[in-house]
Amino acid sequence: MTAWLLALGALLLLSLAGAMWRIWRGPQAADRMMAAQLVGTGGVGTVLLLAAATDWAMVDVALVLALLAAFAAIAFVKAQSSDGSGDPEEGPEEEVAGLSDGARRPSVRAADAG
Amino acid sequence: MTGISALGFDLILAALILGAGLFAITVRDLFGAVVFFIVYGVFVAIAWLRLGAIDVALTEAALGAGLTGVLLIGAVARLSRVTTPAGNNTSDEMRRPPAGARLASMVVAGSISGVLGWAFLSLPDSTGLRDAVADNLAVSGSANPVTAVLINFRGWDTLLESVVLLAALVGLWSLARDRDWGRRAGLRQHARPGGVMATFGRLLPPFGLLLGVYLVWAGSSYPGGAFQGGTVLAAVWLLIMMAGLMPVPRMVSVGLRAVLVAGPLVFLGIGIAGAMAGTFLGLPPTYAKPLILTIEAALTLSIAATLALLVLGTPDPSP
Amino acid sequence: MLADALTIVLTGTGMLFFFAGTAGIIRFPDTLSRLHALTKADNVGLGLLILGLAFQAPDLLTLGKLALVWALALVAAGTTAQLVARSAWQSGEQSAERSADAHDPAESTLRGDP
Numbered sequence: 144m145t146a147w148l149l150a151l152g153a154l155l156l157l158s159l160a161g162a163m164w165r166i167w168r169g170p171q172a173a174d175r176m177m178a179a180q181l182v183g184t185g186g187v188g189t190v191l192l193l194a195a196a197t198d199w200a201m202v203d204v205a206l207v208l209a210l211l212a213a214f215a216a217i218a219f220v221k222a223q224s225s226d227g228s229g230d231p232e233e234g235p236e237e238e239v240a241g242l243s244d245g246a247r248r249p250s251v252r253a254a255d256a257g
Numbered sequence: 258m259t260g261i262s263a264l265g266f267d268l269i270l271a272a273l274i275l276g277a278g279l280f281a282i283t284v285r286d287l288f289g290a291v292v293f294f295i296v297y298g299v300f301v302a303i304a305w306l307r308l309g310a311i312d313v314a315l316t317e318a319a320l321g322a323g324l325t326g327v328l329l330i331g332a333v334a335r336l337s338r339v340t341t342p343a344g345n346n347t348s349d350e351m352r353r354p355p356a357g358a359r360l361a362s363m364v365v366a367g368s369i370s371g372v373l374g375w376a377f378l379s380l381p382d383s384t385g386l387r388d389a390v391a392d393n394l395a396v397s398g399s400a401n402p403v404t405a406v407l408i409n410f411r412g413w414d415t416l417l418e419s420v421v422l423l424a425a426l427v428g429l430w431s432l433a434r435d436r437d438w439g440r441r442a443g444l445r446q447h448a449r450p451g452g453v454m455a456t457f458g459r460l461l462p463p464f465g466l467l468l469g470v471y472l473v474w475a476g477s478s479y480p481g482g483a484f485q486g487g488t489v490l491a492a493v494w495l496l497i498m499m500a501g502l503m504p505v506p507r508m509v510s511v512g513l514r515a516v517l518v519a520g521p522l523v524f525l526g527i528g529i530a531g532a533m534a535g536t537f538l539g540l541p542p543t544y545a546k547p548l549i550l551t552i553e554a555a556l557t558l559s560i561a562a563t564l565a566l567l568v569l570g571t572p573d574p575s576p
Numbered sequence: 577m578l579a580d581a582l583t584i585v586l587t588g589t590g591m592l593f594f595f596a597g598t599a600g601i602i603r604f605p606d607t608l609s610r611l612h613a614l615t616k617a618d619n620v621g622l623g624l625l626i627l628g629l630a631f632q633a634p635d636l637l638t639l640g641k642l643a644l645v646w647a648l649a650l651v652a653a654g655t656t657a658q659l660v661a662r663s664a665w666q667s668g669e670q671s672a673e674r675s676a677d678a679h680d681p682a683e684s685t686l687r688g689d690p
Contacts, residue, residue: 149262173664211323222334228444
């Protein structure tokens with residue numbers, strides 16, 4: 144059983160190399176972020192396989208990884224929003240209401256005009 | 258059979274760590290470099306597990322793959338706002354330091370790696386302090402040798418580390434402009450009420466609090482401890498603030514500052530009490546366990562607050 | 577051992593979904609499709625893996641932790657997929673036709689702005 148679990152873990156790691164290719168390639172920042180999410184999930188899976196193969200105390204590491212997996216993505220979408228601290232689900236009016244002019248990026252203004 | 262699987266696993270893992278590190282410094286995109294850094298953290302956490310260091314793996318998973326990623330993503334976003342005032346694209350030439358600086362940093366990094374490699378190869382064959390720790394574990398007040406070393410046997414290091422963390426925050430805050438002083442740290446956070454982000458910000462914290470406290474509590478006998486638990490709590494607090502559910506505290510808040518210094522103060526206080534009884538930072542075996550838990554509880558709160566504020570940064574200078 | 581057989585079948589099947597996720601993130605033509613591929617690995621792949629490992633769990637606490645890891649991964653995957661997709665949608669719908677040449681420096685900004 145240990146051999147099977149470790150072999151599976153090795154295969155899982157190998158598949159994450161594909162996600163690394165996507166991080167390298169992009170092209171959008173969202174592609175890179177989601178590929179990192181895949182590595183996070185794969186990492187959780189690998190840790191669980193290791194835990195089953197060697198020491199169940201390692202499950203706590205999987206818990207921490209799974210809990211914090213979404214934080215980078217949340218920070219990312221916030222950074223992507225027009226003032227760097229918003230929410231992509233907010234409508235344009237709300238965003239404008241919560242903004243000072245200086246913080247708005249030119250690209251957003253152009254998008255609004257067009 | 259198990260040996261071959263383990264060898265294959267380790268070889269692939271080592272290749273991925275090297276690859277992630279190499280790509281992080283060669284990718285022609287700042288955000289891509291940050292993403293590779295996060296991925297690197299995940300792989301290194303797995304590597305620590307393979308080395309049997311679950312405590313370190315927990316720290317790396319929480320800090321390297323978690324909180325530092327959030328910090329760096331925010332930093333890249335701020336940088337791109339600062340460097341592209343007129344909407345010009347940030348070309349690689351703008352970001353790339355001159356050839357001389359790159360060569361110099363390559364030489365410095367290369368020599369450090371060389372010295373570290375030499376030091377590693379010339380290490381005498383020894384088990385280190387493992388046996389000494391194992392012999393004295395019974396009087397340390399903790400069944401987890403890592404916690405025993407961190408809080409009891411080498412309390413000095415941990416005390417100074419907690420002070421270093423505080424000093425880092427003081428240093429960061431001193432970068433704030435005078436007229437921003439005392440305002441809320443970081444950007445003005447907001448999210449659509451009832452939206453996906455806000456819902457996530459309500460759903461996750463109970464589990465995060467449970468896990469953070471569990472890690473501190475478990476740290477006295479199993480892998481875990483104040484740093485791991487504190488980092489998880491910091492992430493939870495950050496999420497609540499980022500989801501717009503709780504205001505970011507003001508830098509001048511007395512309560513906030515009390516939480517920030519609580520850990521180092523409690524640790525130092527117990528250390529001084531130990532000095533009066535004979536040894537500075539010495540914990541008497543009869544009270545060692547409750548004292549360790551007291552220190553860890555206070556340290557956890559301070560570490561959580563300090564890390565969260567370090568990620569938030571200085572007040573937004575825009576208004 | 578029935579438990580071991582179930583573990584091998586379930587973890588092996590879960591691995592197939594991870595491979596499907598990686599294949600999707602490499603092969604699919606645009607950002608939103610790639611997001612879709614990713615959630616397969618997150619939800620089903622990790623779920624089957626955890627279900628398989630549950631047969632090896634030594635005690636109830638570990639079993640509970642395994643269940644919590646999956647629950648966290650599900651919530652995180654759903655949240656991040658939704659937010660990152662909306663963020664990518666807002667910051668440029670032109671990703672599909674531009675994904676051909678990844679090394680255009682203009683695409684290397686965080687937002688992927690033109």
